[in-house]
Amino acid sequence: MPERTLDVVVIGAGPAGLSAALILGRACRNVLVCDRDTPRSWASKAVHGFLTRDGIKPTQFREIARRELSRYHNVKMLTVEVTRARKIADGTFEIALGMRRVKCRKVLIATGVMDRLPRIAGIERFYGTSVFHCPYCDGWEVRGKPVAVYAKGESAVEMARAMTAWTRDIALCTNGSKLSKTDLLKLRRNDIQVCEQPIRHLAGTGGRLEAIEFEDGSSLPRAALFFDTRCSGQSQLAESLGCRFNRRGGIRCGRYEATDVPGVFVAGNIIKDVQLSIVAAAEGARAAFGINRSLSREDFDRRSTGRRRISHPAVTDA
Ligand SMILES: Cc1cc2nc3c(=O)[nH]c(=O)nc-3n(C[C@H](O)[C@H](O)[C@H](O)COP(=O)(O)OP(=O)(O)OC[C@H]3O[C@@H](n4cnc5c(N)ncnc54)[C@H](O)[C@@H]3O)c2cc1C
Incomplete structure (x- = not known):
């Protein structure tokens, strides 16, 4: 049986992806978060400057975030590498997780960078x-x-x-x-x-x-x-989907972290703006806002014109 089309696949579970998943979960969206467990902060002993979390270990930060997300049955987490993402004919996306494929209506790429x-x-x-x-x-x-x-x-x-x-x-x-x-x-x-x-x-x-x-x-x-040496993107997924670069060498995005490719959003260090965890989390929340808004508008307009839906929004496994 073909898998149900998800509302959103979030690629990357750092502060950006986790924060987006929380907002999307609370907006009743079906979300899959995929992460291969290679955070930028692998060598860091403490996250500083994150209000209410100043000095926390990065591993503990991620544990708390995952625990909070586990309250939302509509948000699933997988430890897996996303090997490919492509747009398909009906305007949705096919995301390859090794041999497995999932379909989604919107993609958030929050795969961060790695320092050299x-x-x-x-x-x-x-x-x-x-x-x-x-x-x-x-x-x-x-x-x-x-x-x-x-x-x-x-x-x-x-x-x-x-x-x-x-x-x-x-x-x-x-x-x-x-x-x-x-x-x-x-x-x-x-x-x-x-x-x-x-x-x-x-x-x-x-x-x-x-x-x-x-x-x-x-x-x-x-x-x-x-x-001060260059850091590089942890994945080329955004580029492969057709996203363009900004002047800083990050992925270009506009309002609510929407990229030049409809349906593809970015958040966190991949944008190469202020590279603090709290900013990455805020960008994730903003992207989630943009994604949810876009999904609601699409469904509302489709229903208004009486057209058939191309994919299944909202939560079904409550
Ligand atoms: C030594 C050090 C100390 C730091 N200290 C601080 C600090 O004190 N305060 C602070 O605010 N910031 C600190 N930072 C910066 C902070 O780590 C980043 O701002 C933050 O991690 C960015 O979050 P992000 O979600 O964009 O990316 P990340 O946290 O890097 O998360 C990206 C995730 O995407 C996953 N991923 C990548 N490619 C794929 C793929 N193809 N498929 C599936 N998953 C994928 C990775 O496994 C990773 O878990 C520090 C960084 C370092 C290196």
Whole structure:
């Protein structure tokens, strides 16, 4: 027997996808949430800056969210990778979960991004404890301490400048890359030390950074390192459906996180806007609002004109 068409498939159960699922569940929609369990925050010890949840472990955050969602029988969660998503002739979507296929009327892609760690020997040992990418997430814990910023090219000054809110003891490390004279002057005038020599490795114990050791034999005591390297999308599902990119390299969306492809919505870090969990959750809620509104309008208009429905909305297994 063919499977019933779902209202929505949410791909990705990070803060964005989980938040969307809650709003959609409460709007009486049949929702399937698919997640392959590779969150961006895999190395993080605590989620900071999420009102009422400041400092919670990311695993606990997801557990609470899943527990809250379990109250809604119309929201199902699957640990599975979505391997393909395509629009089919009747305007619905076919979502491939390995060998299995499901059909849905709207898709929310909340598959996030993954960070690329700088190529520095031993950096994995410190990632999430004293090596970070986001000062808004982890800057407070090292405020006023000696901090290194790892960045190159145009983003180097930007990242060093951003860090000045948290400490005045900043060393910008470019790992062999040279800065322009103008940038060097700006940095010097802001008392930011510049180390352009190549890095040999990071030194410290128990995940706590103590010093940065350079190829030339010098060593710089530091309590933390913040890096600015590119992150990449965790999936190409949005691109494969025909979604376009924004200027930041994220997926372009408009009102209520609707993409250029009708029926496809995005939320969370995939948009590459402010990359905080609370913002991802808010984008998820907004996308859910847009999706529900669109489903209600379609059904209302179809009934108004007396046309046949192409798929089955709303909850049936109450
Ligand atoms: C070290 C570190 C520390 C951080 N600290 C903080 C902090 O203190 N405060 C804060 O606000 N933010 C913090 N962040 C950022 C935070 O993790 C992100 O803002 C947030 O996770 C983004 O949520 P999201 O839902 O967009 O993506 P994610 O949380 O990354 O979730 C995306 C989900 O999609 C799933 N997925 C991907 N592709 C597929 C597929 N094809 N099929 C099925 N599932 C798929 C993944 O498995 C993943 O679970 C930190 C990040 C890192 C790396």
